[in-house]
Amino acid sequence: MGFNATGNIAHASTSAAQENVLEWVKKDKRRMLHVVYRVGDLDRTIKFYTECLGMKLLRRRDIPEERYTNAFLGYGPEDSHFVIELTYNYGVDKYDIGAGFGHFGIAVEDVTKTVDLIKAKGGKVTREPGPVKGGSTVIAFIEDPDGYKFELLERGPTPEPLCQVMLRVGDLDRSINFYEKAFGMELLRKRDNPEYKYTIAMMGYGPEDKNAVLELTYNYGVSEYDKGNGYAQIAIGTDDVYKTAEAIKLSGGKITREPGPLPGINTKITACLDPDGWKSVWLLKSLCFCALCLRIFTFHKKLHEHIALLICSRHLRVLEGKSDVEAGVCFFYVNLNRT
Numbered sequence: 001m002g003f004n005a006t007g008n009i010a011h012a013s014t015s016a017a018q019e020n021v022l023e024w025v026k027k028d029k030r031r032m033l034h035v036v037y038r039v040g041d042l043d044r045t046i047k048f049y050t051e052c053l054g055m056k057l058l059r060r061r062d063i064p065e066e067r068y069t070n071a072f073l074g075y076g077p078e079d080s081h082f083v084i085e086l087t088y089n090y091g092v093d094k095y096d097i098g099a100g101f102g103h104f105g106i107a108v109e110d111v112t113k114t115v116d117l118i119k120a121k122g123g124k125v126t127r128e129p130g131p132v133k134g135g136s137t138v139i140a141f142i143e144d145p146d147g148y149k150f151e152l153l154e155r156g157p158t159p160e161p162l163c164q165v166m167l168r169v170g171d172l173d174r175s176i177n178f179y180e181k182a183f184g185m186e187l188l189r190k191r192d193n194p195e196y197k198y199t200i201a202m203m204g205y206g207p208e209d210k211n212a213v214l215e216l217t218y219n220y221g222v223s224e225y226d227k228g229n230g231y232a233q234i235a236i237g238t239d240d241v242y243k244t245a246e247a248i249k250l251s252g253g254k255i256t257r258e259p260g261p262l263p264g265i266n267t268k269i270t271a272c273l274d275p276d277g278w279k280s281v282w283l284l285k286s287l288c289f290c291a292l293c294l295r296i297f298t299f300h301k302k303l304h305e306h307i308a309l310l311i312c313s314r315h316l317r318v319l320e321g322k323s324d325v326e327a328g329v330c331f332f333y334v335n336l337n338r339t
């Protein structure tokens, strides 16, 4: 009797804690930070993205000890935009993109003009401009030098031109449920296209015209895809990687890296797989990605000082109430004893 009563109390408090963490997910201010994939020639891709797609090279970092280089590209600074993180592994010039990865979406004001420019620069257009099958939005598809597809979508001006990552999934309701519960994403739109035998779900942290979203595509009857080895993951910012990992486990996701500090970089991290095996990495939002903070971080790390508590100019504006930038995103804290 006594045993049962204790057991019940323990069970009740565990499920209350579980409910709490899932409630917390809904309140955590999350943002899609970047999408990571591998390319065979960094300079070739940077040239294509800057000349044909109008992106800016935001930064580049070489990690010779681990034999890779990263380049970050996008349409605006990393602390406020969804960006691309390219990985070049020394000596690897080709990747298998697989059948599961779909495309990256880029919103442009004039698809035809953009396609003309891409053609003039020697880029590969795989689908000419015109209304999407079964809809009215003007789209086109192009391929980058490694064969990654980009869908150009005609839209008015937007703060976030890099607007979609499309991944194919084997069970759309299972994925929607997972991304809502574990990731705290909102189902922004679901559209069935029976004529072409697929259904899509747009999932994200805010309206599609202002935020990058995950476009999940279900093709009737296809429950599994080969994922290749080119596409890697999306990274999402959170205020607590420990609670994030707990919520993912509770929602049936698999944690592939237990939450904890990431040596060498001033952040904490956890990583997971969704029900289809698509990977996401979660980063604590305390690392400011602005160029100034990254330079200061590198500088102080080199000096081996004990503790540096630095606040970038943008965060100072937050403190003064002159900016609505999420508090925390620009807060830069380095404890060099731990890194």
Ligand SMILES: N[C@@H](CCC(=O)N[C@@H](CS)C(=O)NCC(=O)O)C(=O)O
Binding pocket: 102, 127, 131, 132, 133, 168, 196, 198, 200, 217, 219
């Ligand atoms: N079977 C397609 C289903 C998804 C799909 O068709 N998406 C639309 C865009 S939402 C598309 O690519 N349409 C091609 C077209 O309109 O030419 C796939 O797996 O990529």
